[in-house]
Amino acid sequence: MIEFDRTEKRMVLKLVFYGPALSGKTTNLLRLHDLLSREGRGELMVLDTRDDRTIFFDLLPFFLVTPGGLKIKVKVYTVPGQVKHDATRKAVLQRADGVAFIADSRVSEVANNYSSFENLEKNLAFVGIDIERIPLVIQFNKRDLSDIVPEADIERVWRPTGIPVFMASALEGWGVVETFSRLVELTYDSIDGKCGLSEGYGLDREDFVGRLTKRVQGS
Amino acid sequence: MKEGRETTGGIEYVVGAEKGIREIVRDEDVMPLLESALSAGASRVEVTDSRGGTLWACGASSGNNDSATVERRPVFLEGEPAGSLVVEASPGSQLRLNDLAGLLCAALNKIITNSLKRMLTTEIHTSVVNRTYEELLETNKRLRASESRYRELAENLDRKVQERTEELKRMHTRLIQQEKAASIGLLAAGVAHEINNPIGFISSNLNTLKRYISRFTEMMDFYRAAIEEADKAGGGITEAACRKWSDLKLDFIVRDVEELISQSLDGAERVRKIVSDLKGFSHVDDSKEDIVDLNTEIERTFNVLVHEIPEDAEIVKEFGSLPGFLCNPAMICQVFLNIILNSLQARRQGLKLHVSTKHVDGNITVAFSDNGPGIPEEVRNRIFEPFFTTKDVGAGTGLGLTVTLDIVTAYGGDIEVTSCPGKGTTFVIRLPAERREHVKVR
């Protein structure tokens, strides 16, 4: 959690889209930006500073005020997948409240997915976050392509971990909101226990998830 | 409760930490924009935070709050309304306030967004750099920790060395005790021999005395019988008595009894003395102090050593009159013993040992001078070192003089050594007659 100020009634949460380079993290945020209602979300900031390759991430903020008057801001970040940007990844992961791991479904990317996931484990530990506790979901993106790992194989590998797994095509726009919704749900559960969202601020789970994932009319 | 301020994992900057507009946007980015609005005809331009507090302002307020002359536009930060842009026009101005406000607002928001991007990039950049810096700090901290571990180790080492020294000291003392015990053992052998002699003649004398006494008894019996006989027959007693006296050689016996008794008394006295000297030595742990005459103690030491002194040794004692000396007698005898033993060991045949004592200027000096081989120049300053010995393995422990100096120093005295190789060695022990402070000697 970035910030929780009871007197100011402010809470700032951080969600991170992690994964190997080019797995579709930015595309996920772009889709969320397109699919979700303008009301309650900010503008997407894409920070691909071409002149400084060490800095590479995107930000999509969400805002909501609970019935109890708590102003919640959810900042959704992507991390640069390239190996050399490990420092940035650590900086972005720091104090994260939830992580969506965006894997590339292509058979050729299996090894990259693994090493990126290992990197996530390592960096979570580095910034002092317990991987067993942080809300974590996995998305296998690019399901629209043909040379992809079969869903059954993915299920077999990931089911035992207990981490929710989603199939998606960020390009086509499906599975993206589902992934995000689940992450938001898990995040609510973990925050509610710590900060008393429902008891103290009248914000229940459906309300929280509903407001953060409210779709644009007709989408 | 405020979270998000402390650091984790060594990264100072938290990506996503909340910033106010003023922290992100610089005056030099905003002010030209506001000024340009004034030159475009606005009377006053202001940027407020979400609570209405002024962040930047330009121009003079008309005091008018007429909606026709005041335009408000939201200012966004990370897509969230973070304040307002307020543009005022003087009443009656021809300014198209609405258009100007819209333009200004777009420009301002653009500035804010760009500043935010710049800030995020530079902050992360700094944090990336910081991380390396943090790593350096970490390394530094680790080094400091290990340094302190070393310091701890060093301190421990110091303590260990001290402990070790203490242990060595204890061992040293034990060795000294052992050495004393050994010399006492050695002495005991001599002493046993010495005791055997007087005891031998005491018992043989007593046997002789027993025989003599039986003769006296016989003589007494004779007198009694002769007197009874004379009473009946009358006369002849004196002659018969004289014959009997001479038969029993009582003339000789009477003379010899005297001799035997004085000899036996002498022997008994020697036994008593030897035993008491031995006692003086065997009570090495007895730290009882006493006022003693050092001359007597030297004598005592020689007595104990009698068996060690070769027949042909010439021992000359030249004792001055000494004041009583407060000390542990066993300790002081140990001093004399060690020095005398060294001389005895230095030369077996034709040893001349000259011992003299003096009381001069509040000091008692005891000088031992032998005609031994002397101590070579190059080892002379080493003889007091613990374990320094030139004697065969097993013969000397090299502790004799160490102990000696320890004891003398404890009594506030010192030892002077002069040696002339080939001619002899002199040890002069100087002891202050009056002890300045009361030092407890082991």
Ligand SMILES: Nc1ncnc2c1ncn2[C@@H]1O[C@H](COP(=O)(O)OP(=O)(O)OP(=O)(O)O)[C@@H](O)[C@H]1O
């Ligand atoms: N009177 C002396 N003449 C010649 N050398 C001497 C004399 N006294 C001492 N030394 C030298 O000093 C050395 C140290 O004497 P010290 O009494 O300390 O030890 P030690 O006699 O060798 O052994 P220990 O007395 O423990 O049996 C002797 O080994 C000897 O070389």
Ligand SMILES: Nc1nc2c(ncn2[C@@H]2O[C@H](COP(=O)(O)OP(=O)(O)O)[C@@H](O)[C@H]2O)c(=O)[nH]1
């Ligand atoms: N076919 C396909 N391509 C995708 C999908 N999602 C992303 N991509 C493409 O993969 C590339 C990398 O995407 P991007 O979002 O920039 O990846 P990031 O590095 O994880 O942010 C782009 O060319 C995307 O168009 C998807 O679901 N299907």
Ligand SMILES: [Mg+2]
């Ligand atoms: Mg990207």
Ligand SMILES: [Mg+2]
């Ligand atoms: Mg000696």
